[in-house]
Amino acid sequence: MRLSGRQIDCIRGGRGVFSGLDFEASSGEVLAVVGPNGSGKTSLLRLIAGLLVPAGGSVVLEGGEAELTLPEQSHYLGHRDALKPALSVHENLSFWRDFLGGKVGDVSQCLTAVGLGHATHLPAAYLSAGQRRRLSIARLLVVRRPVWLLDEPTSALDTAGQDLFVGIMRDHLAGGGIIIAATHAPLGIGARELRMGGGK
Amino acid sequence: MTLIDLANPTKFLSLTARVLPWLAGATAILLLVGFYQAAMAPDDYQQGATVKIMFVHVPNAWLAMFVWGVMSLAALGTLVWRHPLADVAAKAAAPIGAAFTFLALVTGSLWGRPMWGTYWEWDARLTSVLILFLMYLGLMALWRAVDDPSRAARAAAVLTLVGAINLPIIKFSVDWWNTLHQPAAVLRMGGPSLDKAFLIPLLVMAVGFSLLFVTLHLAAMRNEILRRRVRSLQMMQASQQAA
Amino acid sequence: MTALAALIRRDIKIALRVGGGALIGVLFFLTVTVLMPFAIGPDLALLTRLGPAILWLGALLASLLMLDRLFTADHEDGSLDLIVMGRAPLELACAAKALAHWLAAGVPLIVATPALGLLLNLDAAATSAVALTLLVGTPALTFTGMIGAALAVTLHRGGLLLAVLVLPLSIPVLIFGVAASQAAISGPLSFGTPFSILCALSLVSLVVGPFAAAASLRHGLD
Amino acid sequence: MTSLGPYASFVVTSYALVAAIVLILIGWVALDYRRQKERLRELEASGVTRRSGRQATDIR
Numbered sequence: 001m002r003l004s005g006r007q008i009d010c011i012r013g014g015r016g017v018f019s020g021l022d023f024e025a026s027s028g029e030v031l032a033v034v035g036p037n038g039s040g041k042t043s044l045l046r047l048i049a050g051l052l053v054p055a056g057g058s059v060v061l062e063g064g065e066a067e068l069t070l071p072e073q074s075h076y077l078g079h080r081d082a083l084k085p086a087l088s089v090h091e092n093l094s095f096w097r098d099f100l101g102g103k104v105g106d107v108s109q110c111l112t113a114v115g116l117g118h119a120t121h122l123p124a125a126y127l128s129a130g131q132r133r134r135l136s137i138a139r140l141l142v143v144r145r146p147v148w149l150l151d152e153p154t155s156a157l158d159t160a161g162q163d164l165f166v167g168i169m170r171d172h173l174a175g176g177g178i179i180i181a182a183t184h185a186p187l188g189i190g191a192r193e194l195r196m197g198g199g200k
Numbered sequence: 201m202t203l204i205d206l207a208n209p210t211k212f213l214s215l216t217a218r219v220l221p222w223l224a225g226a227t228a229i230l231l232l233v234g235f236y237q238a239a240m241a242p243d244d245y246q247q248g249a250t251v252k253i254m255f256v257h258v259p260n261a262w263l264a265m266f267v268w269g270v271m272s273l274a275a276l277g278t279l280v281w282r283h284p285l286a287d288v289a290a291k292a293a294a295p296i297g298a299a300f301t302f303l304a305l306v307t308g309s310l311w312g313r314p315m316w317g318t319y320w321e322w323d324a325r326l327t328s329v330l331i332l333f334l335m336y337l338g339l340m341a342l343w344r345a346v347d348d349p350s351r352a353a354r355a356a357a358v359l360t361l362v363g364a365i366n367l368p369i370i371k372f373s374v375d376w377w378n379t380l381h382q383p384a385a386v387l388r389m390g391g392p393s394l395d396k397a398f399l400i401p402l403l404v405m406a407v408g409f410s411l412l413f414v415t416l417h418l419a420a421m422r423n424e425i426l427r428r429r430v431r432s433l434q435m436m437q438a439s440q441q442a443a
Numbered sequence: 444m445t446a447l448a449a450l451i452r453r454d455i456k457i458a459l460r461v462g463g464g465a466l467i468g469v470l471f472f473l474t475v476t477v478l479m480p481f482a483i484g485p486d487l488a489l490l491t492r493l494g495p496a497i498l499w500l501g502a503l504l505a506s507l508l509m510l511d512r513l514f515t516a517d518h519e520d521g522s523l524d525l526i527v528m529g530r531a532p533l534e535l536a537c538a539a540k541a542l543a544h545w546l547a548a549g550v551p552l553i554v555a556t557p558a559l560g561l562l563l564n565l566d567a568a569a570t571s572a573v574a575l576t577l578l579v580g581t582p583a584l585t586f587t588g589m590i591g592a593a594l595a596v597t598l599h600r601g602g603l604l605l606a607v608l609v610l611p612l613s614i615p616v617l618i619f620g621v622a623a624s625q626a627a628i629s630g631p632l633s634f635g636t637p638f639s640i641l642c643a644l645s646l647v648s649l650v651v652g653p654f655a656a657a658a659s660l661r662h663g664l665d
Numbered sequence: 666m667t668s669l670g671p672y673a674s675f676v677v678t679s680y681a682l683v684a685a686i687v688l689i690l691i692g693w694v695a696l697d698y699r700r701q702k703e704r705l706r707e708l709e710a711s712g713v714t715r716r717s718g719r720q721a722t723d724i725r
Binding site: 076091 | 445448449450456460520521522525527529530
């Protein structure tokens with residue numbers, strides 16, 4: 001499986017964020033998108049996720065499931081964690097499992113895997129920022145999708161959480177997954193760098 | 201047991217556990233006696249048997265206002281002394297007050313059907329009670345809208361006090377509005393002089409319903425304290441085993 | 444199908460839990476209706492005549508105000524991004540959200556109508572006529588209002604802008620809803636004609652609403 | 666019991682409604698109490714303790 005972008009232009013609010021961007025990542029590979037604030041890291045991820053329309057160029061996934069689009073084979077983990085405080089931890093995760101569909105796993109197991117096994121029936125409102133992030137990460141586990149688009153995934157996580165997350169990413173890569181992560185801090189895992197901005 | 205002791209939620213719970221059965225028993229007895237006397241009361245020469253509706257209508261209408269008074273006192277406790285038990289008292293009273301107000305409205309309307317020929321007349325009293333009912337519902341909506349109980353308590357306290365000041369103004373305006381449109385006064389409930397045969401069952405019922413309120417209020421306050429305990433324990437559970 | 448059912452279940456759950464707004468809509472409906480006689484006067488004959496119009500206006504405003512949060516809440520916490528990325532077509536997801544909204548917020552309005560009919564001195568036949576037209580007409584309000592809600596999300600503005608966008612769109616529903624209820628109460632028109640037009644409006648909005656909302660969400664997210 | 670005359674249905678409906686609403690209130694309070702107790706017991710079973718170290722279900 002290979003994810004590649006050719007000559008991508010991105011314009012937001014009339015301002016050119018980046019142009020002529022090329023990248024590629026194959027199965028088992030991490031592409032770390034680095035660069036200063038405003039260089040378009042988040043825009044690139046949202047563009048791959050199909051949430052932004054590129055002004056030029058294209059992104060292609062080769063070797064995926066033919067009848068599905070790229071966004072339907074991607075997980076997007078953004079700054080906002082897509083959790084409803086009124087629902088319990090379990091309800092939040094099982095909603096996303098049912099809604100996103102495809103190959104799904106067991107909700108309780110995934111919650112235990114991210115260290116939330118004790119809190120399954122508590123309202124998500126009671127979780128701390130780090131725990132909310134863990135719950136978002138559980139979403140990556142409960143629904144199997146080959147491409148992970150992660151925006152600052154380790155922010156708000158404590159050291160134990162970061163170690164846990166590195167393990168989760170390793171498993172995903174070993175299963176032939178692709179990870180594209182926008183990050184300031186080192187991910188703790190071997191990655192190819194895509195440097196954004198500055199080089200115009 | 202001093203007042204300070206009462207203010208401690210745990211002490212309050214133990215007191216409630218001891219008092220509630222007696223209160224419930226007294227309430228049941230008074231309401232049964234009141235019901236018997238109401239059934240035995242003679243018909244009114246003007247209103248016929250519908251006068252019996254008064255025996256449940258008047259206590260409910262009086263409680264509708266009394267409960268708002270209780271909540272206003274609790275609101276003062278919340279705002280001035282910032283006491284959590286006052287929050288609990290205010291929150292527990294709202295649904296009970298709303299239920300009594302609803303009953304006052306419905307019994308009033310059932311009394312009005314044979315008297316006026318319609319279920320609803322925009323009579324000054326009924327209309328004021330209807331507005332009171334809306335305010336109760338608004339207050340309950342406010343309690344439900346905010347997840348953090350102490351924040352909700354302060355907002356609800358402000359609304360309760362503003363309501364307490366506003367209620368007489370609303371009553372006055374509605375009276376004025378009503379006389380403006382309807383110079384002919386409709387037949388009013390009760391009347392200035394009340395025969396003893398009606399007064400005694402009415403009083404017994406009034407005391408009975410008041411006791412019912414006290415009983416329900418204490419029980420609801422106990423539930424609310426337990427609910428808060430559950431909430432804080434859940435929050436502790438969320439953080440305790442985070443590692 | 445499980446995806447859409449899950450979405451409907453989730454939205455209804457959120458609406459009914461603490462902090463959800465389902466019952467506040469009914470309270471608003473009640474309050475607006477009770478306010479009307481203070482402006483018009485307590486003349487029962489007049490209120491009877493105006494009753495259907497008052498109820499329809501109240502229901503229209505109530506359902507409009509509740510629509511504000513339809514997409515905004517999901518947009519703010521990032522859920523909308525994931526809904527767009529789901530395998531369910533966005534049009535169907537929008538329809539599911541609108542259906543959940545109607546079930547949680549629209550149906551209570553219809554249930555409350557008889558009590559309000561009593562206050563406005565409508566008899567049983569008139570009240571049921573109004574309730575029936577609301578049952579048929581409120582889906583149209585929700586599904587056309589959804590277009591405004593989607594636009595409000597993409598423009599990052601809600602509230603009054605939504606009202607200004609959506610109110611003109613709901614004029615036909617209001618016209619035929621009130622006309623049908625009036626026809627049922629006093630004539631002279633037959634009930635069937637305006638009622639069938641109201642049904643047709645609802646059916647059209649069921650189709651147009653989701654497509655327009657999905658289109659505006661797709662092009663407006665950033 | 667004296668006869669209630671032509672308006673019997675209104676009187677009976679009033680009393681029945683009052684009884685029904687009061688019973689609903691009592692039922693709500695009782696059910697709520699049982700539910701909170703149940704939750705406290707579950708929380709205690711899962712090993713969460715109060716700051717004061719007392720039992721969660723202890724109301725004395």
